[in-house]
Amino acid sequence: MRMRHVLACSATAVATGLIAAVAAAPAQAAEYSSALKLKGVQYDAPGSDSNNCRTGNTKNEYLTIKNYSSSANVNLKGYVVKDATGNKFTFTANHTLQPGDYVKLRGGKGTDSDANNVVYRQNCNFMWNNDKDTIYFYKPSGSRADVHAYTKSGSDRDGNGYVGFHG
Known part of the structure; x- marks a missing residue:
């Protein structure tokens, strides 16, 4: 018994x-069901933080999004990036990533360029916190494509303000 x-x-x-x-x-x-994933984030732009549109360094803060598919092209239009406090950016224009291609979503104002793999948020305020944050990446359908959290002390081993997520 x-x-x-x-x-x-x-x-x-x-x-x-x-x-x-x-x-x-x-x-x-x-x-992780999306071909597009967060490759890494430069969460702490080099230099003294200044969100002045003309002379600041928000353009040096960026999120890299990569197409990890081996065969599918993916259009970023409608994808959304958010942080833990609800700051968000929506890709409103067509920007197609071929397999293995990437785009850097930069802060600040500038001209988007497929040739240079860059999209600007057209906002000079910093999006990512320098101590810790969570980055959410959503498909146009609203379902989650990827999410990653980081802390300066636990994730950034070399202290350069950059954290990689997917190789």
Whole structure:
């Protein structure tokens, strides 16, 4: 009788663990189901922070988004980037990334360029916090394409203000 009780408890524990793993899998799978992923972020622009549009360094703060697909072209139009406090940027123009291609979403004002792989937020305020933040990346459908959190002390080992997420 005692042996069956132990087996029943073990079976229950295994089943509970299996249910927890299955329940966690869809959220994890959804996060990485997109061809587009966050490659890395220059969250702390080099130099003294200044969000002055003319002389500041917000253009040196950027998020790199890469197409990790081996065959699909992906248009960024409608994709949304947000931070933990709700600051957001929506890609409103067509900008197609071929397999292996990337774009740097920069702060500040400038001219978007497919040739130079750059899109500007047209906003001179910094988006990413210098100590910690979470970056959310959403598909045009509203489903999550990717998400990453960073901390200056835990994620930026060399202290250069850049954190890589996907190779």
